[in-house]
Amino acid sequence: MSEGLRERKKRRTREALIAAALELFQRQGYDATTVAQIAAAADVSTRTFFLHFPAKEDVVLANAEARVALAVRIIESRRPEEALPDVLARAIELMIADVSGSDLATGLADVRVRLALTVPELRSWLMRRLLDAQERLVEALCRSYPEEHDVVAVAALVGAMMGAVTSAAAYALRRGDAPEQVEAAMRQAAAGLAPRR
Incomplete structure (x- = not known):
């Protein structure tokens, strides 16, 4: 069964959030990185972040x-x-x-x-x-x-x-x-x- 367009978009957004978080954690440290910064770096809203992860630590x-x-x-x-x-x-x-x-x-x-x-x-x-x-x-x-x-x-x-x-x-x-x-x-x-x- 092939993955639908909606599922692909959701997966890509999740992957973008993970990649953005990893880059920020490494560049400026875990504690200094906010959810808003991760969302902005992934070009999504903070609300979208919380649709994928309950909290910043869940990205880890x-x-x-x-x-x-x-x-x-x-x-x-x-x-x-x-x-x-x-x-x-x-x-x-x-x-x-x-x-x-x-x-x-x-x-x-x-x-x-x-x-x-x-x-x-x-x-x-x-x-x-x-x-x-x-x-x-x-x-x-x-x-x-x-x-x-x-x-x-x-x-x-x-x-x-x-x-x-x-x-x-x-x-x-x-x-x-x-x-x-x-x-x-x-x-x-x-x-x-x-x-x-």
């Missing part, structure tokens, strides 16, 4: 919500014979592919890591969002595998996999690795915790 995780929703859909549509660790590994793999095609390609991932290192309130907000994402995956896995009664074990597995992938990406980006190297580091981290066959 622009694609995260869709990525988590993708993982939840993968978990909820699991194959009957698929074991819980296998479906989680598959969901994480698709999330990595999505990061590679969006956040790594646009430079958003790199800016996000640098902002997390330099803006304490943003770092704590990013940590809360990561924990919220993990909780959503744990809940989806528990719904899809009602026979798995140990929610703590499920939470530990989700935390280990997401933590390993996130940490590998952050350190690879801090080291200055190219996008394909960052993707490889994430895949290696996920593979290290994936179920052995």
